[in-house]
Structure formats: C-alpha cells, structure tokens
Amino acid sequence: MLRIFIKITTDANLPIEQTQEVMEKINNLMYRKGGEKLLRVSGSIGSEAGVMSIGSGSGVDHILIMATYLNRHEREETVSPKNMGYGQSGL
DSSP: OEEEEEEEEOOTTSOHHHHHHHHHHHHHHHHHHHGGGEEEEEEEESOOTTOOOSSSOOOTTEEEEEEEEOOTTSOSSOOOTTTTTOSOOOO
C-alpha cells in the first residue's frame, strides 16, 4: 500500500463547520479522481482533545488527510498529482 499525507492549514478564524466543509470537498475530490487505485481516505481536524502538546499541537485550522492507494505492484500508473488529475481543484 501507498499512503499519502496531506496537510492543510485554513484561516485561523474559520469556524469549525467551514473547516469540515473544506475537508469533505477534498475527500470527495480524492474519491472521484482516485478511482479503483484509492482504497480509503481518513481525515482529522486539529489535535486530540485533552492532549497537551508543546510546539506540535494544532487547532481547528489544521487538517490532516491520509489517503491509502494500491501498492505499486497492483496498479499500472504512478500515483502522482499530475497522473491522478489533481491540478486546479476549484476548492
């Protein structure tokens, strides 16, 4: 399997509901473009509640998405933004 991590920072004053909308749009885009090569997408906003971090914690303006694709032996093309059609997303 191939895992790709995507980190996004939104405006710090953006309400959590709008940050969720951004994440949903990106997830939907990934599923549309990834086709059968994309196995699953997992995302999180901010850091875990109740956990204290020094220097690495994040608020609701930070989105982390992990996409899992078929491994290189089970797909014909290279997985890259260009090959997957991720140019201008229109988000």
